[in-house]
Amino acid sequence: MKLGWKKRLFVVIGILFSVFVIVYMVLILTMDKPPLKEFKVCQTILGKAKRANADVYAPEYYTAAERKYQSALFEWKIQNEKVFFLRNYSRTKELILTATLKAEESNASSGVNKNSLKMKYLQEIELLKHKLDNYHDIFIHLPLKVSLRKNYEFGKLSLEQGLNAFSSGDIMLATKRLNEGKIRISIADKEVNELLKEYFNNFSRWQGWASATIRLSAQNNCYAFVVDKIKHKGYLYNKGKLNKEYDVEFGRNWIGDKHYAGDKATPEGMYKVIKKMGNGGSKYYKAMLINYPNDEDYASFNSKKRQGVLSKNSRIGGLIEIHGEGGKGADWTSGCIALSNSEIDELFSRAPVGMPVTIVGSLMSLSELLN
Amino acid sequence: MKKGLLKLVAFSVLVVTLASCAKAPQVEIDAANAAIEAAKTAGADRYVPESFNAASEALKSAVTAVEEQNSKFALFRNYDAAKTTLASVNTLASKAVEETTAKKAALKAEVTQALADIAATITANKELLTKAPKGKEGKAAVEAIGQEIAAVETISTEVTAGLTNNEDILTLSGKIKPAVEKAKAINTELTDVIAKAKGGKKK
Numbered sequence: 001m002k003l004g005w006k007k008r009l010f011v012v013i014g015i016l017f018s019v020f021v022i023v024y025m026v027l028i029l030t031m032d033k034p035p036l037k038e039f040k041v042c043q044t045i046l047g048k049a050k051r052a053n054a055d056v057y058a059p060e061y062y063t064a065a066e067r068k069y070q071s072a073l074f075e076w077k078i079q080n081e082k083v084f085f086l087r088n089y090s091r092t093k094e095l096i097l098t099a100t101l102k103a104e105e106s107n108a109s110s111g112v113n114k115n116s117l118k119m120k121y122l123q124e125i126e127l128l129k130h131k132l133d134n135y136h137d138i139f140i141h142l143p144l145k146v147s148l149r150k151n152y153e154f155g156k157l158s159l160e161q162g163l164n165a166f167s168s169g170d171i172m173l174a175t176k177r178l179n180e181g182k183i184r185i186s187i188a189d190k191e192v193n194e195l196l197k198e199y200f201n202n203f204s205r206w207q208g209w210a211s212a213t214i215r216l217s218a219q220n221n222c223y224a225f226v227v228d229k230i231k232h233k234g235y236l237y238n239k240g241k242l243n244k245e246y247d248v249e250f251g252r253n254w255i256g257d258k259h260y261a262g263d264k265a266t267p268e269g270m271y272k273v274i275k276k277m278g279n280g281g282s283k284y285y286k287a288m289l290i291n292y293p294n295d296e297d298y299a300s301f302n303s304k305k306r307q308g309v310l311s312k313n314s315r316i317g318g319l320i321e322i323h324g325e326g327g328k329g330a331d332w333t334s335g336c337i338a339l340s341n342s343e344i345d346e347l348f349s350r351a352p353v354g355m356p357v358t359i360v361g362s363l364m365s366l367s368e369l370l371n
Numbered sequence: 372m373k374k375g376l377l378k379l380v381a382f383s384v385l386v387v388t389l390a391s392c393a394k395a396p397q398v399e400i401d402a403a404n405a406a407i408e409a410a411k412t413a414g415a416d417r418y419v420p421e422s423f424n425a426a427s428e429a430l431k432s433a434v435t436a437v438e439e440q441n442s443k444f445a446l447f448r449n450y451d452a453a454k455t456t457l458a459s460v461n462t463l464a465s466k467a468v469e470e471t472t473a474k475k476a477a478l479k480a481e482v483t484q485a486l487a488d489i490a491a492t493i494t495a496n497k498e499l500l501t502k503a504p505k506g507k508e509g510k511a512a513v514e515a516i517g518q519e520i521a522a523v524e525t526i527s528t529e530v531t532a533g534l535t536n537n538e539d540i541l542t543l544s545g546k547i548k549p550a551v552e553k554a555k556a557i558n559t560e561l562t563d564v565i566a567k568a569k570g571g572k573k574k
Contacts, residue, residue: 160549
Protein backbone atom coordinates (compact mmCIF):
# COMPACT_ATOMS: atom_id res chain seq x y z
CA MET A 1 0.00 0.00 0.00
CA LYS A 2 1.49 3.25 -1.13
CA LEU A 3 1.15 6.38 0.95
CA GLY A 4 0.19 9.60 -0.74
CA TRP A 5 2.95 12.26 -0.94
CA LYS A 6 1.06 14.46 1.53
CA LYS A 7 0.87 11.73 4.08
CA ARG A 8 4.54 10.89 3.54
CA LEU A 9 5.43 14.50 4.07
CA PHE A 10 3.33 14.55 7.25
CA VAL A 11 5.12 11.47 8.59
CA VAL A 12 8.55 12.98 7.78
CA ILE A 13 7.63 16.26 9.49
CA GLY A 14 6.26 14.30 12.45
CA ILE A 15 9.50 12.33 12.75
CA LEU A 16 11.62 15.45 12.42
CA PHE A 17 9.50 17.26 15.01
CA SER A 18 9.76 14.31 17.40
CA VAL A 19 13.54 14.23 16.93
CA PHE A 20 13.65 17.99 17.47
CA VAL A 21 11.55 17.71 20.66
CA ILE A 22 13.69 14.82 21.96
CA VAL A 23 16.93 16.67 21.20
CA TYR A 24 15.48 19.83 22.78
CA MET A 25 14.44 17.92 25.90
CA VAL A 26 17.84 16.28 26.16
CA LEU A 27 19.54 19.67 25.84
CA ILE A 28 17.25 21.17 28.49
CA LEU A 29 17.88 18.27 30.85
CA THR A 30 21.64 18.36 30.34
CA MET A 31 22.05 22.16 30.28
CA ASP A 32 24.61 23.62 32.69
CA LYS A 33 23.17 24.58 36.10
CA PRO A 34 23.97 27.99 37.61
CA PRO A 35 25.79 28.04 41.02
CA LEU A 36 22.71 29.16 42.96
CA LYS A 37 23.70 27.42 46.18
CA GLU A 38 27.18 28.96 46.03
CA PHE A 39 25.64 32.42 45.58
CA LYS A 40 23.48 31.94 48.67
CA VAL A 41 26.47 30.77 50.71
CA CYS A 42 28.48 33.77 49.55
CA GLN A 43 25.63 36.15 50.42
CA THR A 44 25.41 34.72 53.93
CA ILE A 45 29.15 35.10 54.52
CA LEU A 46 29.23 38.59 53.01
CA GLY A 47 26.31 39.59 55.26
CA LYS A 48 28.15 38.20 58.27
CA ALA A 49 31.31 40.09 57.27
CA LYS A 50 29.36 43.34 56.85
CA ARG A 51 27.76 42.94 60.28
CA ALA A 52 31.25 42.38 61.70
CA ASN A 53 32.23 45.72 60.10
CA ALA A 54 34.70 44.03 57.76
CA ASP A 55 34.24 46.97 55.39
CA VAL A 56 35.83 49.11 58.11
CA TYR A 57 38.33 46.74 59.76
CA ALA A 58 39.38 44.65 56.72
CA PRO A 59 38.39 46.90 53.80
CA GLU A 60 40.85 45.42 51.29
CA TYR A 61 39.45 41.88 51.68
CA TYR A 62 35.85 43.02 51.95
CA THR A 63 36.04 45.22 48.84
CA ALA A 64 37.72 42.37 46.94
CA ALA A 65 34.94 39.99 48.03
CA GLU A 66 32.21 42.43 46.95
CA ARG A 67 33.93 43.00 43.58
CA LYS A 68 34.24 39.28 42.95
CA TYR A 69 30.60 38.81 43.90
CA GLN A 70 29.51 41.50 41.44
CA SER A 71 31.76 39.96 38.74
CA ALA A 72 30.19 36.54 39.37
CA LEU A 73 26.71 38.06 39.10
CA PHE A 74 27.65 39.86 35.89
CA GLU A 75 29.09 36.66 34.42
CA TRP A 76 25.89 34.81 35.39
CA LYS A 77 23.82 37.45 33.58
CA ILE A 78 26.00 37.16 30.48
CA GLN A 79 25.53 33.40 30.40
CA ASN A 80 21.77 33.76 30.93
CA GLU A 81 21.55 35.96 27.85
CA LYS A 82 22.93 33.13 25.69
CA VAL A 83 20.83 30.34 24.14
CA PHE A 84 20.29 27.85 26.92
CA PHE A 85 22.36 25.03 25.42
CA LEU A 86 25.34 27.36 24.93
CA ARG A 87 25.42 28.50 28.56
CA ASN A 88 28.49 27.68 30.61
CA TYR A 89 28.58 28.66 34.27
CA SER A 90 32.07 27.41 35.08
CA ARG A 91 33.53 30.96 35.14
CA THR A 92 30.59 32.12 37.28
CA LYS A 93 31.26 29.27 39.72
CA GLU A 94 34.93 30.10 39.82
CA LEU A 95 34.19 33.76 40.54
CA ILE A 96 31.59 33.11 43.22
CA LEU A 97 33.90 30.65 44.98
CA THR A 98 36.68 33.25 44.98
CA ALA A 99 34.19 35.83 46.31
CA THR A 100 33.23 33.40 49.11
CA LEU A 101 36.88 32.84 50.01
CA LYS A 102 37.55 36.57 50.08
CA ALA A 103 34.42 37.13 52.20
CA GLU A 104 35.62 34.48 54.67
CA GLU A 105 39.05 36.12 54.76
CA SER A 106 37.48 39.53 55.33
CA ASN A 107 35.37 38.10 58.14
CA ALA A 108 38.37 36.52 59.86
CA SER A 109 40.66 39.51 59.25
CA SER A 110 38.03 41.90 60.52
CA GLY A 111 37.97 40.15 63.90
CA VAL A 112 41.76 39.95 64.09
CA ASN A 113 42.28 43.53 62.96
CA LYS A 114 39.61 44.88 65.30
CA ASN A 115 41.16 43.05 68.24
CA SER A 116 44.68 44.17 67.41
CA LEU A 117 43.45 47.75 66.96
CA LYS A 118 41.65 47.45 70.29
CA MET A 119 44.79 46.19 72.02
CA LYS A 120 46.93 48.87 70.40
CA TYR A 121 44.42 51.53 71.41
CA LEU A 122 44.29 50.32 75.01
CA GLN A 123 48.09 50.20 75.25
CA GLU A 124 48.49 53.67 73.79
CA ILE A 125 45.75 55.26 75.87
CA GLU A 126 47.18 53.64 79.01
CA LEU A 127 50.65 55.03 78.26
CA LEU A 128 49.29 58.43 77.40
CA LYS A 129 47.12 58.60 80.53
CA HIS A 130 50.07 57.57 82.67
CA LYS A 131 52.19 60.23 81.02
CA LEU A 132 49.51 62.90 81.49
CA ASP A 133 49.07 61.96 85.14
CA ASN A 134 52.82 62.25 85.71
CA TYR A 135 52.95 65.39 83.72
CA HIS A 136 50.16 67.22 85.49
CA ASP A 137 52.09 68.43 88.55
CA ILE A 138 54.99 69.70 86.46
CA PHE A 139 52.87 71.02 83.63
CA ILE A 140 50.70 73.32 85.74
CA HIS A 141 53.80 75.10 87.06
CA LEU A 142 55.62 75.57 83.77
CA PRO A 143 55.70 79.07 82.28
CA LEU A 144 53.90 78.16 79.02
CA LYS A 145 51.80 80.16 76.58
CA VAL A 146 48.01 80.15 77.13
CA SER A 147 47.44 78.91 73.55
CA LEU A 148 49.73 75.95 74.23
CA ARG A 149 47.87 75.06 77.42
CA LYS A 150 44.55 75.34 75.60
CA ASN A 151 45.81 73.04 72.87
CA TYR A 152 46.88 70.59 75.55
CA GLU A 153 43.37 70.66 77.07
CA PHE A 154 41.84 70.11 73.61
CA GLY A 155 44.12 67.12 73.26
CA LYS A 156 42.85 65.71 76.54
CA LEU A 157 39.24 66.25 75.41
CA SER A 158 39.98 64.42 72.14
CA LEU A 159 41.18 61.49 74.21
CA GLU A 160 37.89 61.59 76.15
CA GLN A 161 35.97 61.62 72.86
CA GLY A 162 37.99 58.60 71.79
CA LEU A 163 37.19 56.76 75.00
CA ASN A 164 33.52 57.53 74.43
CA ALA A 165 33.73 56.06 70.91
CA PHE A 166 35.65 53.05 72.27
CA SER A 167 32.96 52.29 74.83
CA SER A 168 30.34 52.33 72.08
CA GLY A 169 32.44 49.84 70.08
CA ASP A 170 33.72 52.21 67.39
CA ILE A 171 37.42 51.37 67.61
CA MET A 172 38.20 53.16 64.34
CA LEU A 173 36.78 56.48 65.58
CA ALA A 174 38.39 55.93 68.99
CA THR A 175 41.77 55.49 67.28
CA LYS A 176 41.16 58.57 65.14
CA ARG A 177 40.37 60.69 68.22
CA LEU A 178 43.36 59.20 70.05
CA ASN A 179 45.64 60.25 67.22
CA GLU A 180 44.11 63.75 67.11
CA GLY A 181 44.63 64.03 70.86
CA LYS A 182 48.19 62.74 70.56
CA ILE A 183 49.00 65.38 67.93
CA ARG A 184 47.63 68.21 70.09
CA ILE A 185 49.33 66.93 73.23
CA SER A 186 52.58 66.34 71.38
CA ILE A 187 52.71 70.04 70.40
CA ALA A 188 52.70 70.95 74.08
CA ASP A 189 54.92 67.96 74.80
CA LYS A 190 57.51 69.10 72.28
CA GLU A 191 57.72 72.59 73.72
CA VAL A 192 57.88 71.29 77.28
CA ASN A 193 60.54 68.72 76.35
CA GLU A 194 62.68 71.31 74.58
CA LEU A 195 62.38 73.64 77.55
CA LEU A 196 63.16 70.92 80.09
CA LYS A 197 65.89 69.24 78.04
CA GLU A 198 67.85 72.45 77.87
CA TYR A 199 67.16 73.14 81.52
CA PHE A 200 68.32 69.67 82.59
CA ASN A 201 71.75 70.14 81.00
CA ASN A 202 72.77 71.22 84.50
CA PHE A 203 71.40 68.10 86.18
CA SER A 204 74.80 66.64 87.15
CA ARG A 205 75.76 69.93 88.81
CA TRP A 206 72.47 69.97 90.72
CA GLN A 207 73.07 66.39 91.86
CA GLY A 208 76.54 67.35 93.08
CA TRP A 209 75.26 70.40 94.99
CA ALA A 210 72.41 68.49 96.64
CA SER A 211 74.68 65.57 97.68
CA ALA A 212 77.30 67.95 99.07
CA THR A 213 74.65 69.84 101.07
CA ILE A 214 73.18 66.68 102.58
CA ARG A 215 76.73 65.44 103.41
CA LEU A 216 77.44 68.77 105.08
CA SER A 217 74.27 68.42 107.16
CA ALA A 218 75.39 64.94 108.24
CA GLN A 219 79.01 65.92 108.96
CA ASN A 220 78.18 69.07 110.93
CA ASN A 221 75.05 67.66 112.62
CA CYS A 222 73.13 70.67 111.35
CA TYR A 223 70.05 71.65 109.37
CA ALA A 224 70.27 72.17 105.60
CA PHE A 225 67.58 73.29 103.15
CA VAL A 226 67.47 71.86 99.60
CA VAL A 227 65.03 73.42 97.16
CA ASP A 228 63.72 71.46 94.13
CA LYS A 229 62.33 73.98 91.63
CA ILE A 230 60.55 71.50 89.36
CA LYS A 231 58.73 69.83 92.23
CA HIS A 232 58.17 73.19 93.94
CA LYS A 233 59.37 71.63 97.17
CA GLY A 234 61.84 72.63 99.85
CA TYR A 235 63.39 69.76 101.82
CA LEU A 236 64.71 70.41 105.32
CA TYR A 237 67.49 68.00 106.29
CA ASN A 238 68.75 67.50 109.82
CA LYS A 239 71.96 65.56 110.45
CA GLY A 240 71.84 64.34 106.85
CA LYS A 241 68.32 62.98 107.12
CA LEU A 242 65.14 64.36 105.61
CA ASN A 243 63.22 66.10 108.34
CA LYS A 244 60.38 67.94 106.61
CA GLU A 245 59.23 69.02 103.16
CA TYR A 246 57.54 72.30 102.31
CA ASP A 247 55.59 73.66 99.34
CA VAL A 248 57.47 76.58 97.86
CA GLU A 249 56.86 79.26 95.24
CA PHE A 250 59.31 81.19 93.08
CA GLY A 251 59.59 84.07 90.64
CA ARG A 252 57.56 83.91 87.41
CA ASN A 253 60.59 82.93 85.31
CA TRP A 254 61.74 80.21 87.66
CA ILE A 255 63.01 77.89 84.91
CA GLY A 256 66.74 78.59 84.70
CA ASP A 257 69.26 80.44 86.83
CA LYS A 258 69.03 84.08 87.86
CA HIS A 259 71.05 86.25 85.47
CA TYR A 260 70.41 89.87 86.44
CA ALA A 261 68.33 92.12 88.69
CA GLY A 262 64.65 92.17 87.79
CA ASP A 263 64.58 89.00 85.66
CA LYS A 264 62.01 87.42 88.05
CA ALA A 265 64.18 84.33 88.27
CA THR A 266 65.21 82.41 91.37
CA PRO A 267 68.96 81.71 91.58
CA GLU A 268 70.42 78.20 91.50
CA GLY A 269 73.46 77.26 93.52
CA MET A 270 74.83 76.59 96.98
CA TYR A 271 74.06 79.37 99.44
CA LYS A 272 73.56 79.90 103.15
CA VAL A 273 71.28 81.92 105.40
CA ILE A 274 73.07 85.12 106.33
CA LYS A 275 70.34 86.97 108.17
CA LYS A 276 67.00 86.16 109.82
CA MET A 277 64.25 88.78 109.96
CA GLY A 278 61.26 88.26 112.24
CA ASN A 279 57.75 89.55 111.74
CA GLY A 280 58.01 93.25 110.92
CA GLY A 281 61.64 92.95 109.89
CA SER A 282 60.70 91.90 106.37
CA LYS A 283 58.16 92.97 103.77
CA TYR A 284 56.89 89.40 103.67
CA TYR A 285 56.03 88.29 107.19
CA LYS A 286 59.22 86.46 108.28
CA ALA A 287 62.27 86.09 106.07
CA MET A 288 65.73 84.54 105.86
CA LEU A 289 68.18 86.32 103.60
CA ILE A 290 70.61 84.16 101.64
CA ASN A 291 74.07 85.12 100.31
CA TYR A 292 73.06 85.66 96.68
CA PRO A 293 75.09 86.71 94.76
CA ASN A 294 78.00 84.49 95.83
CA ASP A 295 81.45 84.39 94.20
CA GLU A 296 80.33 81.97 91.52
CA ASP A 297 77.33 84.20 90.66
CA TYR A 298 79.61 87.23 90.35
CA ALA A 299 82.01 85.33 88.12
CA SER A 300 79.21 84.10 85.88
CA PHE A 301 77.55 87.56 85.76
CA ASN A 302 80.78 89.35 84.86
CA SER A 303 81.64 86.75 82.22
CA LYS A 304 78.22 87.17 80.58
CA LYS A 305 78.61 90.92 80.60
CA ARG A 306 82.02 90.63 78.97
CA GLN A 307 80.63 88.29 76.31
CA GLY A 308 77.82 90.74 75.63
CA VAL A 309 75.16 88.26 76.67
CA LEU A 310 74.06 90.81 79.27
CA SER A 311 73.93 94.54 78.67
CA LYS A 312 76.56 96.76 80.25
CA ASN A 313 73.87 98.47 82.34
CA SER A 314 72.51 95.29 83.86
CA ARG A 315 72.97 94.68 87.57
CA ILE A 316 73.36 91.36 89.33
CA GLY A 317 70.58 91.92 91.86
CA GLY A 318 70.29 90.57 95.37
CA LEU A 319 68.06 90.42 98.44
CA ILE A 320 67.02 86.86 97.75
CA GLU A 321 65.05 85.59 100.72
CA ILE A 322 63.14 82.60 101.92
CA HIS A 323 60.02 84.35 103.16
CA GLY A 324 56.35 84.01 104.10
CA GLU A 325 53.07 85.00 102.45
CA GLY A 326 53.35 82.11 100.03
CA GLY A 327 50.81 79.36 99.49
CA LYS A 328 49.20 81.33 96.66
CA GLY A 329 49.56 78.44 94.23
CA ALA A 330 51.48 80.56 91.76
CA ASP A 331 55.02 81.72 91.06
CA TRP A 332 54.74 85.34 92.00
CA THR A 333 57.90 86.48 93.81
CA SER A 334 60.66 88.61 92.31
CA GLY A 335 63.07 85.69 92.65
CA CYS A 336 62.67 84.80 96.32
CA ILE A 337 61.39 81.51 97.73
CA ALA A 338 57.97 81.89 99.36
CA LEU A 339 56.35 79.58 101.90
CA SER A 340 52.99 79.89 103.61
CA ASN A 341 53.14 81.79 106.91
CA SER A 342 52.55 78.69 109.01
CA GLU A 343 55.36 76.86 107.24
CA ILE A 344 57.81 79.78 107.40
CA ASP A 345 57.06 79.94 111.13
CA GLU A 346 58.17 76.33 111.47
CA LEU A 347 61.23 76.64 109.22
CA PHE A 348 62.22 79.94 110.78
CA SER A 349 62.19 78.42 114.25
CA ARG A 350 64.51 75.57 113.19
CA ALA A 351 66.85 77.21 110.69
CA PRO A 352 69.89 78.97 112.16
CA VAL A 353 71.91 81.71 110.48
CA GLY A 354 74.55 79.90 108.43
CA MET A 355 72.19 77.06 107.44
CA PRO A 356 73.16 75.80 103.97
CA VAL A 357 70.51 76.54 101.36
CA THR A 358 70.91 74.80 98.01
CA ILE A 359 68.62 75.61 95.13
CA VAL A 360 68.53 73.14 92.22
CA GLY A 361 66.38 72.69 89.14
CA SER A 362 65.50 69.12 90.04
CA LEU A 363 66.59 66.29 92.26
CA MET A 364 65.21 63.77 89.75
CA SER A 365 66.54 63.21 86.26
CA LEU A 366 64.35 64.25 83.34
CA SER A 367 63.61 60.66 82.36
CA GLU A 368 62.64 59.79 85.94
CA LEU A 369 60.43 62.83 86.01
CA LEU A 370 58.57 62.19 82.78
CA ASN A 371 58.19 58.40 82.92
CA MET B 372 -12.41 24.38 6.79
CA LYS B 373 -10.40 21.65 8.46
CA LYS B 374 -7.13 23.29 7.36
CA GLY B 375 -8.20 26.67 8.68
CA LEU B 376 -9.04 25.18 12.08
CA LEU B 377 -5.61 23.51 12.25
CA LYS B 378 -3.86 26.83 11.47
CA LEU B 379 -5.90 28.61 14.14
CA VAL B 380 -4.97 25.99 16.76
CA ALA B 381 -1.28 26.19 15.81
CA PHE B 382 -1.33 30.00 15.97
CA SER B 383 -3.11 29.94 19.34
CA VAL B 384 -0.51 27.52 20.73
CA LEU B 385 2.26 29.83 19.53
CA VAL B 386 0.62 32.93 21.03
CA VAL B 387 0.00 31.19 24.38
CA THR B 388 3.57 29.86 24.39
CA LEU B 389 5.06 33.26 23.70
CA ALA B 390 2.71 34.99 26.13
CA SER B 391 3.58 32.57 28.90
CA CYS B 392 7.30 33.56 28.73
CA ALA B 393 7.51 35.67 31.94
CA LYS B 394 9.50 38.91 31.79
CA ALA B 395 12.23 39.81 34.30
CA PRO B 396 10.96 42.47 36.78
CA GLN B 397 13.44 45.13 35.67
CA VAL B 398 11.22 48.01 36.81
CA GLU B 399 11.02 46.50 40.29
CA ILE B 400 14.79 45.90 40.35
CA ASP B 401 15.44 49.52 39.40
CA ALA B 402 13.01 50.71 42.07
CA ALA B 403 14.68 48.54 44.73
CA ASN B 404 18.14 49.82 43.74
CA ALA B 405 16.85 53.39 43.94
CA ALA B 406 15.32 52.70 47.38
CA ILE B 407 18.66 51.38 48.68
CA GLU B 408 20.48 54.36 47.22
CA ALA B 409 17.97 56.73 48.86
CA ALA B 410 18.48 54.98 52.21
CA LYS B 411 22.23 55.34 51.86
CA THR B 412 21.90 59.02 50.95
CA ALA B 413 19.78 59.49 54.08
CA GLY B 414 22.67 58.01 56.09
CA ALA B 415 20.92 54.77 57.04
CA ASP B 416 24.18 52.82 56.63
CA ARG B 417 25.67 54.88 59.49
CA TYR B 418 22.67 55.62 61.67
CA VAL B 419 20.79 52.29 61.46
CA PRO B 420 23.33 49.85 59.97
CA GLU B 421 21.33 46.76 60.95
CA SER B 422 18.20 47.88 59.11
CA PHE B 423 20.26 49.06 56.14
CA ASN B 424 22.14 45.76 55.95
CA ALA B 425 18.85 43.85 56.05
CA ALA B 426 17.59 45.85 53.05
CA SER B 427 20.87 45.42 51.14
CA GLU B 428 20.93 41.67 51.78
CA ALA B 429 17.31 41.40 50.62
CA LEU B 430 18.27 43.14 47.37
CA LYS B 431 21.10 40.67 46.82
CA SER B 432 18.68 37.77 47.37
CA ALA B 433 16.15 39.30 45.00
CA VAL B 434 18.71 39.81 42.21
CA THR B 435 19.89 36.21 42.65
CA ALA B 436 16.27 35.01 42.51
CA VAL B 437 15.79 36.92 39.23
CA GLU B 438 18.92 35.37 37.71
CA GLU B 439 17.83 31.96 38.95
CA GLN B 440 14.65 32.34 36.89
CA ASN B 441 16.62 33.76 33.94
CA SER B 442 18.69 30.58 33.97
CA LYS B 443 15.59 28.46 33.43
CA PHE B 444 13.98 27.57 30.11
CA ALA B 445 11.75 30.46 29.12
CA LEU B 446 8.51 28.52 29.55
CA PHE B 447 9.33 27.60 33.13
CA ARG B 448 10.29 31.05 34.43
CA ASN B 449 8.38 32.49 37.33
CA TYR B 450 9.44 35.79 38.92
CA ASP B 451 6.78 35.92 41.63
CA ALA B 452 9.14 35.08 44.50
CA ALA B 453 11.72 37.57 43.20
CA LYS B 454 9.02 40.26 42.94
CA THR B 455 7.94 39.60 46.53
CA THR B 456 11.55 39.94 47.71
CA LEU B 457 11.99 43.11 45.66
CA ALA B 458 8.87 44.56 47.26
CA SER B 459 10.30 43.71 50.68
CA VAL B 460 13.52 45.55 49.72
CA ASN B 461 11.46 48.71 49.21
CA THR B 462 9.70 48.22 52.52
CA LEU B 463 12.96 47.56 54.37
CA ALA B 464 14.71 50.52 52.74
CA SER B 465 11.79 52.85 53.58
CA LYS B 466 11.84 51.55 57.14
CA ALA B 467 15.59 52.24 57.34
CA VAL B 468 14.99 55.81 56.10
CA GLU B 469 12.23 56.34 58.67
CA GLU B 470 14.43 54.95 61.46
CA THR B 471 17.30 57.18 60.32
CA THR B 472 15.09 60.25 60.43
CA ALA B 473 13.84 59.28 63.89
CA LYS B 474 17.36 58.59 65.15
CA LYS B 475 18.63 61.89 63.77
CA ALA B 476 15.76 63.72 65.47
CA ALA B 477 16.45 61.91 68.76
CA LEU B 478 20.17 62.69 68.53
CA LYS B 479 19.41 66.32 67.69
CA ALA B 480 17.20 66.57 70.77
CA GLU B 481 19.95 64.93 72.85
CA VAL B 482 22.61 67.30 71.51
CA THR B 483 20.34 70.32 72.07
CA GLN B 484 19.71 69.20 75.65
CA ALA B 485 23.44 68.54 76.14
CA LEU B 486 24.23 72.05 74.91
CA ALA B 487 21.75 73.54 77.37
CA ASP B 488 23.22 71.41 80.18
CA ILE B 489 26.78 72.27 79.29
CA ALA B 490 26.00 76.00 79.10
CA ALA B 491 24.51 75.86 82.60
CA THR B 492 27.45 73.80 83.92
CA ILE B 493 30.01 76.15 82.35
CA THR B 494 28.31 79.16 83.99
CA ALA B 495 28.25 77.33 87.32
CA ASN B 496 31.90 76.28 86.90
CA LYS B 497 33.02 79.82 86.19
CA GLU B 498 31.17 80.96 89.31
CA LEU B 499 32.76 78.17 91.37
CA LEU B 500 36.17 79.01 89.96
CA THR B 501 36.02 82.45 91.56
CA LYS B 502 35.34 80.79 94.92
CA ALA B 503 38.04 78.12 94.57
CA PRO B 504 40.81 78.30 97.18
CA LYS B 505 44.05 79.73 95.85
CA GLY B 506 46.41 78.21 98.42
CA LYS B 507 49.06 75.50 97.84
CA GLU B 508 48.71 74.57 94.18
CA GLY B 509 45.58 76.68 94.08
CA LYS B 510 46.30 79.44 91.62
CA ALA B 511 48.12 77.24 89.13
CA ALA B 512 45.41 74.59 89.48
CA VAL B 513 42.70 77.23 89.11
CA GLU B 514 44.43 78.48 85.94
CA ALA B 515 44.62 74.93 84.62
CA ILE B 516 40.92 74.36 85.38
CA GLY B 517 40.20 77.68 83.68
CA GLN B 518 41.87 76.30 80.52
CA GLU B 519 39.84 73.09 80.83
CA ILE B 520 36.63 75.14 81.04
CA ALA B 521 37.77 77.18 78.03
CA ALA B 522 38.36 74.00 76.01
CA VAL B 523 34.91 72.66 76.95
CA GLU B 524 33.38 76.01 76.02
CA THR B 525 35.07 75.95 72.60
CA ILE B 526 33.74 72.44 71.93
CA SER B 527 30.27 73.65 72.94
CA THR B 528 30.54 76.62 70.55
CA GLU B 529 31.72 74.34 67.71
CA VAL B 530 28.82 71.94 68.27
CA THR B 531 26.30 74.82 68.41
CA ALA B 532 27.63 76.09 65.08
CA GLY B 533 27.53 72.55 63.69
CA LEU B 534 23.91 72.19 64.73
CA THR B 535 23.01 75.47 63.03
CA ASN B 536 24.82 74.40 59.86
CA ASN B 537 23.09 71.00 59.89
CA GLU B 538 26.39 69.12 60.21
CA ASP B 539 26.41 65.38 60.78
CA ILE B 540 24.54 64.92 64.05
CA LEU B 541 26.30 61.64 64.88
CA THR B 542 29.68 63.40 64.84
CA LEU B 543 28.30 66.31 66.87
CA SER B 544 26.86 63.90 69.42
CA GLY B 545 30.23 62.14 69.73
CA LYS B 546 31.88 65.51 70.32
CA ILE B 547 29.50 66.94 72.89
CA LYS B 548 29.02 63.91 75.16
CA PRO B 549 32.60 63.82 76.55
CA ALA B 550 32.52 67.62 76.87
CA VAL B 551 29.40 67.34 79.06
CA GLU B 552 31.12 64.69 81.17
CA LYS B 553 34.21 66.88 81.45
CA ALA B 554 32.14 69.91 82.49
CA LYS B 555 30.41 67.79 85.14
CA ALA B 556 33.75 66.42 86.37
CA ILE B 557 35.13 69.97 86.69
CA ASN B 558 31.99 70.95 88.60
CA THR B 559 32.41 68.03 91.02
CA GLU B 560 36.12 68.77 91.44
CA LEU B 561 35.50 72.45 92.20
CA THR B 562 32.54 71.72 94.50
CA ASP B 563 34.64 69.21 96.47
CA VAL B 564 37.63 71.53 96.74
CA ILE B 565 35.44 74.41 97.94
CA ALA B 566 33.60 72.15 100.40
CA LYS B 567 36.92 70.86 101.79
CA ALA B 568 38.25 74.39 102.12
CA LYS B 569 35.10 75.45 104.01
CA GLY B 570 35.38 72.35 106.24
CA GLY B 571 39.01 73.18 106.93
CA LYS B 572 38.18 76.75 107.90
CA LYS B 573 35.52 75.60 110.40
CA LYS B 574 38.13 73.53 112.20
